[in-house]
Structures are given as structure tokens and as C-alpha cells.
Amino acid sequence: EPEVTQTPSHQVTQMGQEVILRCVPISNHLYFYWYRQILGQKVEFLVSFYNNEISEKSEIFDDQFSVERPDGSNFTLKIRSTKLEDSAMYFCASSLTVELFFGSGTQLSVL
Amino acid sequence: QKEVEQNSGPLSVPEGAIASLNCTYSDRGSQSFFWYRQYSGKSPELIMSIYSNGDKEDGRFTAQLNKASQYVSLLIRDSQPSDSATYLCAVNRSGGSNYKLTFGKGTLLTVNP
Numbered sequence A: 001e002p003e004v005t006q007t008p009s010h011q012v013t014q015m016g017q018e019v020i021l022r023c024v025p026i027s028n029h030l031y032f033y034w035y036r037q038i039l040g041q042k043v044e045f046l047v048s049f050y051n052n053e054i055s056e057k058s059e060i061f062d063d064q065f066s067v068e069r070p071d072g073s074n075f076t077l078k079i080r081s082t083k084l085e086d087s088a089m090y091f092c093a094s095s096l097t098v099e100l101f102f103g104s105g106t107q108l109s110v111l
Numbered sequence B: 001q002k003e004v005e006q007n008s009g010p011l012s013v014p015e016g017a018i019a020s021l022n023c024t025y026s027d028r029g030s031q032s033f034f035w036y037r038q039y040s041g042k043s044p045e046l047i048m049s050i051y052s053n054g055d056k057e058d059g060r061f062t063a064q065l066n067k068a069s070q071y072v073s074l075l076i077r078d079s080q081p082s083d084s085a086t087y088l089c090a091v092n093r094s095g096g097s098n099y100k101l102t103f104g105k106g107t108l109l110t111v112n113p
Helices: none
Strands: A005-007 A010-013 A019-024 A031-037 A044-050 A053-057 A065-068 A075-079 A088-095 A100-102 A106-110 B004-006 B011-014 B019-025 B032-038 B043-052 B056-057 B061-066 B072-077 B087-093 B102-103 B107-113
Touching: A005 A088, A010 A019, A019 A031, A019 A088, A044 A065, A044 A075, A044 B102, A075 A088, A100 B043, B004 B043, B004 B087, B011 B019, B019 B087, B019 B107, B032 B061, B032 B072, B043 B056, B043 B061, B072 B087
Parallel strands: A010 A106, B011 B107
Antiparallel strands: A005 A019, A019 A075, A031 A044, A031 A088, A044 A053, A065 A075, A088 A100, A088 A106, B004 B019, B019 B072, B032 B043, B032 B087, B056 B061, B061 B072, B087 B102, B087 B107
């Protein structure tokens, strides 16, 4: 069964460093998303991406964040100058239409 | 602020019982409604979707939607210990160029053997 793949599963970084989280969406899907979940809190929308551009972003998704689809398969989230409060589980999701399917997540720990 | 509200629980039921999970949403423009199951430390897994008023059954799961009351529910029949997880309600205001979901905080369900 097709699935969304995320790497790495865990990422530890020092405050102020840049990290890139990688995702391979389901191959025929057209819409791509990043969500995050801080421990004990709700799954929060960060950004959606369609037709090679951002279609919507949340207030969380400020200039510190960027997304890219560098080729036909990968979808990346870059976080510049990480802060302690960026520590969270980051989920990539993709959809053909309304049903979103999530990857297994990247646990980001900023020290 | 578009909100999705759920009782955080924990909801505890004995094995074999019916578990009832509830969700309300504030955006009357919401068109699509979903239930995801999330095991601890894992990603959300889609288990039910519902788009029109009424009931939708899939195996042991029944989703119910009442748009007038802005209410969605999930019934799990013959609950099993493996159903123990957090259940996330999510809604979508379809249209435009994305199908962004807004999630509730989830209800923790514990099924006791």
C-alpha cells in the first residue's frame, strides 16, 4: 500500500542551526502539507503546497520556515535558526483530494 | 478562529462495549469531516470520513454527522484493547487549492480487557 515516507525519524540539533526535514509523498498525490505536534498538544497546520507553490500557510509558518519540492518526488521543510520552541513532531501529509495521509513523522529536538 | 473541540478524556470502556467519541466544530463552512486514530508517538491514521448528514458505517466504526448542530461523532462497537489510542476529529473547509485539515486536540480512549 502506498505511504508517505519521512526522513529522518529523529533529528537533534543545536539552537540556531538549520534543519531540513524530508518527505516523499504518495506518488499520484497532488497536494502536500506539513503539520507539527508539540508534545501533548494538537496537530497544527503549518503549510499546504500545490502546483509548485504554497497555497496556504499558518501564522506559525513565518520567515524561519520554507518548503520546497526540488524534484518530482521529494517535499522538504527547512527550518532556519532553530529555537527551543521548534521542538516537536513534524508530520508530512499528502492528498489526492480531501483525504490526507500522514507520514510517520520526524521528531525534532532543539537543544 | 476556527475551532474543533473534543473532550480530552480519558474515556475508559470495558472490552466489548461501545465507545462514543464526540466533536463539535465552529466553522459552518466546513464540508468534510474525518476521524483519525493516533497511537502514542505515532502519526495520525485515517479511519473514517463523512461528508453528508447521517450515519456512515465501516466495520465496527460508525461516524455520525449533524451539520445543523455542528456535531460529529464516532462510535466504536465491540471495543478491543487494540482500539486504545487518541482519536482526533478533523474538519476541512473544501475549496481553493488545498484541503487543509483543522484538528481537535483528541480524545484518549482506553479499552480495558
